[in-house]
């Protein structure tokens with residue numbers, strides 16, 4: 001599969017180049033040629049989009065890749081013939097001869113294409129497709145200089161997916177208590193969950209569940225960037241927050257005051273602008289620290305739930321006194337820190 | 353716009369600038385940053401209708417909202433606030449058949465403005481037609497907008513530099529608006545309330561003897 005990735009672009013450039021030459025020579029053929037070339041390209045990309053197939057389908061994949069290769073060479077041959085003319089050229093009867101050869105080649109292409117189509121039907125896409133969102137549209141871009149970007153992206157995503165799955169496995173191995181016999185056997189029971197590439201419904205359900213957990217905390221989910229969710233939080237009259245998700249992992253948190261807008265001037269969710277108030281800048285820092293603390297690759301939904309429980313404890317940001325010094329203010333700041341387990345309020349300087 | 357609380361700082365020596373100097377020193381110890389000046393002025397007009405009920409119209413300007421004129425209609429029991437454009441001032445002389453202004457009642461609070469973290473403190477010297485009357489301190493906590501949430505926090509802050517003159521109970525004005533979102537009108541109304549207290553000389557220990565203070 002890896003060898004295949006580089007080829008389509010070269011092949012394609014050649015197709016285009018030869019097609020252009022052919023266009024100059026035969027004005028009636030190009031439309032047909034272009035259609036064929038497009039079809040070939042469409043199929044040549046399709047298999048690479050699928051992630052590692054399991055077991056027997058590997059053979060089917062090999063066979064269809066071979067068919068694809070021969071289809072390509074037929075097309076190249078055909079275009080070559082078009083551009084250079086038939087080999088056994090005959091001065092008196094050139095046109096008729098060429099027509100005959102090309103029709104024959106076209107027939108062959110059609111057969112190969114049909115064969116490939118049937119083989120493609122036998123292939124099953126892998127169970128967890130990489131959800132690229134709008135980036136997936138890059139594959140449709142026909143301009144050759146941009147094409148490698150799509151494959152580099154795919155490589156990148158696959159690499160990330162591997163990193164995530166290795167780290168998940170490692171996490172479960174390391175966190176298991178090896179002194180217990182049950183730990184070793186229970187290790188593999190839970191299917192590995194890929195956190196950054198989950199169906200949208202799962203995130204929707206999770207956020208909806210959290211929304212119902214707290215009366216005074218209102219969560220609004222939107223997807224301004226395609227696949228990944230952005231949750232707008234309104235916590236009583238105390239604060240607002242924007243929580244950006246990557247899959248089911250929290251990627252970024254910004255906390256702002258109740259009167260500050262979560263949208264920018266274009267009406268889009270503003271993910272980055274920090275609050276103008278020092279209190280909420282501090283809370284933002286602490287919220288990002290908490291997000292990292294709660295993150296646990298094996299139990300991502302639990303970690304999201306604990307994070308929002310923690311964030312909810314800020315409903316008493318202005319009314320709570322510090323657990324240690326019993327004052328509201330220290331350095332003119334209310335207690336901006338909440339203990340992860342007990343949710344006790346502390347000043348930045350009084351943290352245990 | 354955060355929650356604003358006004359506090360009259362007692363000035364038994366009636367020296368004015370000595371006490372503001374003291375407050376300035378105390379507040380600079382709290383790592384405050386001085387950031388300019390402020391003025392709030394209030395003109396009061398009376399109705400000249402023959403019905404006899406004593407209606408007042410307060411015209412207030414606040415340097416924080418320089419393009420707005422506030423007109424507060426005070427019937428004694430109820431206060432109605434109108435926030436208008438600055439041009440309202442030009443409209444007012446045309447209403448002089450209804451409202452008559454008394455020049456010597458013009459009262460204003462003027463002074464320095466400080467920033468401490470998310471707090472804004474304004475230490476104002478109140479003068480009525482040129483005579484020193486009192487020290488009025490305005491404290492605003494910017495990130496919070498509901499008095500109920502942040503009163504005790506603000507009280508703690510105010511006590512940290514004004515001491516025991518800050519009462520543990522909420523000012524009556526805020527008491528009635530505990531769960532409302534605080535607006536610039538609320539600040540101006542509190543100023544009018546305090547100005548009235550100062551005019552009547554009820555709260556200010558130093559004004560038993562009326563007359564010029566300096």
Ligand SMILES: [Zn+2]
Pocket residue numbers: 322323324325326327330346347349350
């Ligand atoms: Zn503390």
